[in-house]
Amino acid sequence: MSAITMKSADQKDAESNVESFRKELGPFVAATEMTSMAMVFTDARDSDNPIIFANDSFLALTGYRREELLGKSFSFLMTRGAGPDALAKVEAALKGSSECSLEVRCRRKDGEMFWAAAYIYLVRDEAGGVVQRFASFVDLTDQKREEDRLRFLLDELNHRTQNTLATVQAIAVQTLRGVVAREVVDAFQARILALSKAHGLLGRTNWDAVSLRDTLDQALQPFGLNDKWDARFTVQGDDVRLQPKTALTLAMMFHELATNATEYGALSESGEGRIDIAWQVEPTPQGGRMRLRWEESGGPLVEPPRRKGFGSRLIEGGLAQELDGEVRIDYPPDGVVCHVVMPVTAPVGE
Amino acid sequence: MTGALSGRRVLLVEDEMLVAWLLQDMLADLGCAVVGPAARVNQALAIIAAEQVDLAVLDINLNGQTSYAIADALTARGVPFVFSTGYAKDRLAEDYRAFPVLQKPFHESELGRALETLLEPEPSSVGSRRECAAEAPH
Numbered sequence: 001m002s003a004i005t006m007k008s009a010d011q012k013d014a015e016s017n018v019e020s021f022r023k024e025l026g027p028f029v030a031a032t033e034m035t036s037m038a039m040v041f042t043d044a045r046d047s048d049n050p051i052i053f054a055n056d057s058f059l060a061l062t063g064y065r066r067e068e069l070l071g072k073s074f075s076f077l078m079t080r081g082a083g084p085d086a087l088a089k090v091e092a093a094l095k096g097s098s099e100c101s102l103e104v105r106c107r108r109k110d111g112e113m114f115w116a117a118a119y120i121y122l123v124r125d126e127a128g129g130v131v132q133r134f135a136s137f138v139d140l141t142d143q144k145r146e147e148d149r150l151r152f153l154l155d156e157l158n159h160r161t162q163n164t165l166a167t168v169q170a171i172a173v174q175t176l177r178g179v180v181a182r183e184v185v186d187a188f189q190a191r192i193l194a195l196s197k198a199h200g201l202l203g204r205t206n207w208d209a210v211s212l213r214d215t216l217d218q219a220l221q222p223f224g225l226n227d228k229w230d231a232r233f234t235v236q237g238d239d240v241r242l243q244p245k246t247a248l249t250l251a252m253m254f255h256e257l258a259t260n261a262t263e264y265g266a267l268s269e270s271g272e273g274r275i276d277i278a279w280q281v282e283p284t285p286q287g288g289r290m291r292l293r294w295e296e297s298g299g300p301l302v303e304p305p306r307r308k309g310f311g312s313r314l315i316e317g318g319l320a321q322e323l324d325g326e327v328r329i330d331y332p333p334d335g336v337v338c339h340v341v342m343p344v345t346a347p348v349g350e
Numbered sequence: 351m352t353g354a355l356s357g358r359r360v361l362l363v364e365d366e367m368l369v370a371w372l373l374q375d376m377l378a379d380l381g382c383a384v385v386g387p388a389a390r391v392n393q394a395l396a397i398i399a400a401e402q403v404d405l406a407v408l409d410i411n412l413n414g415q416t417s418y419a420i421a422d423a424l425t426a427r428g429v430p431f432v433f434s435t436g437y438a439k440d441r442l443a444e445d446y447r448a449f450p451v452l453q454k455p456f457h458e459s460e461l462g463r464a465l466e467t468l469l470e471p472e473p474s475s476v477g478s479r480r481e482c483a484a485e486a487p488h
Contacts, residue, residue: 155441159411162436163366166455170372177375189457196455204438222457 038062038137040074044122044130048073052132061116061139063109074135093120103140115140151206158203165196190259191252194219198251202244209241209345212250216277219254223267232267237279240290240344249322250340256311257294257338265336266296273299273335281344290344296335304331354466356381361397361406363420364434365389365413369454373407373434376458380465389413394420398427405468406431407452407461410442418446430468 032039038058042049054069062069075091093100101119108114116137123132169192176185201210201218216235217226225233242250258267258275266273279292296302305312312329315338320327325342360382364370370387377384385403388394391412397403398420406424408417408431417433424431436454439447452464 155438158438159436162454166369166436167366169455170368173372173375174368193455193457200453
């Protein structure tokens with residue numbers, strides 16, 4: 001017999017193993033051979049976990065011929081050149097005495113890398129000893145590629161949104177400068193920027209839930225929140241997750257309140273004025289309900305506005321509707337107080 | 351307007367015409383002398399080779415081309431610059447993430463602060479200075 005056609009002892013063992021499966025398990029072996037899910041069995045009694053069975057789908061996934069696989073160490077094969085991380089993960093999974101699933105980057109015979117979700121199960125004999133391991137694979141290459149593509153598109157969309165807002169800012173400033181009072185241009189610009197920064201925050205979290213604290217930080221930083229020389233703000237409350245739309249709405253509300261405070265309220269005179277922001281979430285049968293209070297004090301004497309400006313219209317009218325809650329602004333002489341009551345999903349961390 | 355920036359020659363690289371006008375006005379308000387604006391990489395490189403530039407504001411995506419070659423040319427000449435972009439910072443190529451970034455759109459005061467930070471004498475570590483400038487756009 002030539003060396004090329006000579007079968008190793010391992011391979012012969014493996015083949016006789018499969019033969020014995022076939023006898024005992026007839027239709028199941030046929031099903032395993034034909035399923036489109038890639039599957040292998042390894043001999044768990046050997047520390048190398050040699051492959052004793054591989055179905056056609058596994059051959060298609062990895063690009064190997066069956067005779068190249070049988071008797072070979074499973075972990076070596078799967079992680080050849082895929083980095084020590086993957087090898088360690090697979091080794092740990094194979095050594096373990098429990099079943100597990102993991103995502104690994106593997107290498108095909110031709111060297112191409114692919115992502116797979118691997119599910120490893122234990123096959124026990126009648127005495128309960130682990131005799132074989134059974135692993136099935138789902139090729140995640142397309143899914144990973146799709147995730148990357150979506151991530152890219154989302155980044156592009158965020159980028160375009162910000163560039164469009166920059167263009168809107170540019171058009172507004174070019175159009176209005178010298179035509180209307182400087183304060184009007186500034187107020188418009190500040191609103192566009194507040195909207196853009198809230199969008200930026202949502203972009204960084206992939207338009208997933210955003211924390212109330214981050215939303216507050218983002219909106220109030222231009223007004224001196226977290227400024228170490230400025231202790232005019234206090235913020236109190238356990239962080240809460242907000243839906244993207246709610247976060248945008250609240251960011252605009254905080255911007256309007258702070259702008260108003262800068263013009264007429266607690267932030268208008270450098271010195272004594274302060275703003276305390278506090279909230280609690282209470283459980284209700286319909287889910288969490290947040291009560292948030294913005295309270296100004298120490299500023300000049302407050303007079304209720306004679307006419308509702310954009311800010312108070314936005315806060316009291318639009319926001320109550322968008323937040324599906326209640327928003328009220330009071331103008332006691334000591335300082336403006338704004339109450340918000342709105343539904344929230346869950347505190348951060350839950 | 352601001353002492354430190356007054357009379358500084360600032361190269362402006364921006365391919366969006368309307369935004370370029372806005373930034374030109376902002377720079378003028380801050381007392382800077384605008385060099386450019388350049389809308390293309392080659393244009394900017396030609397300006398850097400021919401003219402004296404103290405500082406620069408660089409858009410990253412110039413009609414599909416990145417402005418990293420401009421960043422390299424400025425770095426080679428020791429000209430500090432700030433990126434101005436609608437991209438999140440983590441979308442920058444890895445080698446350029448340490449440079450300060452102004453997230454578009456931004457206010458004139460944010461631009462002023464970022465440019466002033468570029469002019470501050472280098473503290474013990476370059477990283478901290480850049481970190482500081484990068485935090486400016488809030």
